[in-house]
Amino acid sequence: MPYVHPEQDPAERRRIDPAIEMEGISKAFGSVQANRDVRFTVRHGEIHALLGENGSGKSTLMNILSGIYQPDAGTIRLRGREVVFRSPRDSIELGIGMVHQHFKLVEPMTASENVAMGTGDGLSRSRAKAAERIRDYAARFGMPVDPDKKVADMSVGEKQSVEILKVLYRGADILVLDEPTAVLTPQEIEHLFAILRRMREEGASIVFISHKLHEVLDLCDRVTVLRKGETVGTVDVAGTTALRLIEMMVGRAVDLSIERPPVGADGPCLSVRGLTVRDALGVAKLDGVSFDLAHGEILGVAGLAGSGQKELCESIAGLVHPQSGAILFHERDIVGRSPREIIRMGISMSFIPEDRLGMGLVASMDIADNIMLKDYALYGGFLLDRGSARRKAQSIVDRLAISTPSIFHPVRKLSGGNIQKVILGREIDLSPKLLVTAYAVRGLDIHSSYTIYHLLNEQKRKGVAILYVGEDLDVLLELCDRVMVLCGGRVTGIVDARTSRKEEIGLLMTGVTGDAPVPAGAGEGKA
Amino acid sequence: METGFAVMAALFLASAVRISVPLLVGTLGETVTERAGHLNLGVEGMMMLGASAGFLVAVRTDSVLLALLAAILGSGAGALLYAVLTVTFRANQVVTGLALTIFGTGVANTLGKTVVGENPPPAVQAFFALKPLHADLSGIRDVPVLGPVAGFVDAAFLQHNVYVYGAVALALLLAWFLRRTRAGLHLRAIGENPAAADASGIRVIAGKYAAILAGGMMCGLAGLYMPLVHIQTWTDNITGGRGWIVVALVIFVRWDPLKATLGALLFGALAIVGFLLQAYPQLSGSILFSQYVIDMYPYLMTLLALVLANAGRKKGWQGPGALSVPYFREER
């Protein structure tokens, strides 16, 4: 559906106006600013990468483009004209097709039903005609999809083909693919790239969201990098290098001046050997992970989101049962023990999920009730020991300067920093020997973050072994003694935080290991 | 003995068909609602609303058409309340449904007070006395095999009024609608995965409203059958808990309009088979064949269907994927 401007020759118009211009886009979810004044422009007939660490606001931006979210501020221009999307329907009508990271497919229905859904007019639908068109597209772009197969019975690669067919079927000439390669095998990825190049040749504009550098360099024409919800810049792939992109993604090294007490010489605490965790579909989420952690040491864990951090934390806490491997705590294997036994052994795990309240806190309960979540069962008797929970809560609130009207305030109503202080305060109060903490400073301001670093260092001095899963590489490098990097469930390196550079970790995170040559200006660069 | 049994069986089937009509129509209505992802426990209330509004108008106007229209509007109003509360206000579907049942029953019984004991007026009665499919079999009565078979089919299935055949037609229509039409596909998508439907450009909110309203209106027609055709007068709580059997039946027939016709017939037959079995002394001695025990079977069978849907290693389709899950696009 080419856009014809009343005044100008269509071809001329296409040359001048970009396919998409998003300007000043801001979007907040509660107190989290997912996009701030983002600028993003895509030309006609290019594959444009949207690059950034997880949480940098890529998905939010694309959900705004596809009409799922409404921006708080900013304008969108499509082929030169300002538009406002009220729903995905509006966006589809203007030729935008989104292939979501988590497929938006109706599992019990067939490919053909999924593809045709939401299109066409009139009451009756011709199943034969829809199937015919699907076969056409499938043949044209080399996607083997059986129109009559149920989505529930399909492989991940097939499902993605259905998503792409869905977009093509609607006549979209602007395609957005949200981390399309995350779930694919290398062969499937190659195949996908061939399809996308084919579409570019036919004049489509493609937005390719990824955090895998080599893919971006291989496939795309230009790259826009987002960091912490803001645009860092847009560059031509032909004139850039992986290193330069990493710098843009992770930012320049900043001196945070976080204190780093020396490692105490208290001996080993935790040894993980060959830990492997598979999900329900048999996909390895952790693959042969091994490391050691000593008392009085902070071991950082770096990695893009979904690289296995969650599974690692949950395995240590006893919430996930690994398929193989051992977790030795003081030389005793804790695999197979119940979460409560593990808590009693002195292992504390706190995981701050993206919504902060999903696990670890009971949102509607007050601070005092949340303080006793871990240890309420340790005392005998039928009744809760509310008195001591209250005293504990009060002392934690005082010690960590948690700002709250009282300890009877529901944690849901606290600010992010205070919520995190409550969790960490509770965990520290249990006097653990091993403290596992994930994303402890997620969404916090500088001041609150330093309070948390200080708390962790205090524990370190006491000889507590700390596993610190973090997002900010500057913090990892300044706070931790060593940093372990995870990529796709494997350990790609364990480096000394005192001597390593940020870019080094950045490369390890994206799976570019060791001294493998980084192709400068790779990619085919055709425009 | 042989023909005696055949006659009895035909009469029994004919009664079962008549009893199953409100079950079938209500099941079709609740199927539409649940296919859109909304568990509406207000079926009983909507049936009562439809029954009272329709019967009241029938008595006042002696018009079948106006009575049907009134039933549709009455139960539709109840369904609209439910839709506003659960779709727009995101209220709990179970509690809202219960409230609708209490409200609808209350309104219906209050309205019905003015027509207690009245009978449907003459034109309405005449209309429902019609047996449009009843065949004249005098020509083939004595033909061997064909004669008795035709007689049996006629007695069991062809001597019913328009309401009965309308219900079956509605079931066929609905089956076609869900399987073969675009709107039916969209409705199923909304109930399975509203986020996917939304991303495909389907109007989710409008679809939910339409399904809840249409489903509620069918429940109203189901209710109207009771005073207008079945009992032919008004009493308090005239639908007598059939709305709850409908909720069970929808699960039992796995949200399928075609299976609903058979399921309703089965549940209808179960409601009266015990009385029939009393004619057989060798059975009536056993408590298992008592009507009081048989009355439990529909619910036991539904429980079994409910459990079986979840049992086993490979789980089959367990009903609309987003049943009773509220949908809010920007929630994350």
Place this chain on the structure above:
Amino acid sequence: MIRIVRKEDTVGLRAWAVRAGAILAALAASVLLVLLMGYDPIRTFGAMLQGAFGTEYGRINTIIMAVALAMTALAVSVAFSMKFWNIGAEGQILMGAFAATAAARVLPEGTPPVLLVLACLLAGLAGGAAWALVPGLFRIYLGTNETLFTLMMNYIAIKFVVLLRCLAWKDPAANGFPVIAEIPAGAFLPPVLGVHAGWILAVLLAVATYYFLRSTKLGYEIRVVGESERTARYAGMDVRRVVVTGVLVSGAMAGLTGAVKLMGVAHTLSETVAGGDGFTAIIIAWLANLSAPGIVVASVLFAALKQGTLAMEIVGSPPSLSDVIKGLILMAALSTEFFLRYRIAVERRDAHATAVHPPAGPGQAEGGPSAEAGAPAEEGG
């Protein structure tokens, strides 16, 4: 354009004021509806108040009804606190009453009343708990939907009691009437201050439920499981054990209600012993936000409504009006929760730029769009 936006929750006194306002609005709507149906609202509601509170008889009956409603709603609130949607209280009441009757029939004639009453109450507890356990086990081991399961169990219980009444336990001394013989007078709950002793149980149960959910380990676990099973597992709780115990407690409380209704009011088992209280209780529990004190207040309100409407017949208004008013109050309360959490935002930006007909001013090739100018351009969909 209108969109729905999550806002900071309204809480505390303001929230309760909003809820009270909603109930008043529902009452106003009821007045309107009563008028529409052709009844005199002043006489109707006057008779209602008079009937519920005006006479000693009315007051006693209001309290009797409130006792049953409150006990059932408390039972339901325990299950709801862990997001186990037990809508089977109706059946659990009946099975409690059944078990109490069975105990009364089994115990020998000379049993002292104290023992008899205790045995019947305990049997009631057990009956309700057993009936609730079935859906509970199916839920935790097979993941069967407990809403539909408990709903079906209600009707099985009803049909079971009908079976007893008409067949198995039919009283031979009743001249062929299908009724079950009265339980022995020794098993009746004695009146205390004019109302059967069940009210003492109800008060105790309200206090006990309040402290159970607030101050016991199990109550705490139930609330944590209700909020998030993941968090419960993280805290080392055995979610299955918590759900089973919670379901047993909820069912036992409903069963106890059944025993009390039987021993205090009905004295003979029939399928009308529960009388819809199991459903009304769900509404009460929800309305009271699952808080025990709130449940007591709401129960008295609903009981007064029910008792009051019985008196309305005297002035010619049908008692079914109580259901109308109940339904309206509940629907108003249900919509209140929405307005406590969300607000409806009306946005102005679409006044000059919309998706379907975006303005295409001549000079908008680069820079800022001059949105007000220009006619809508056609866009092929």
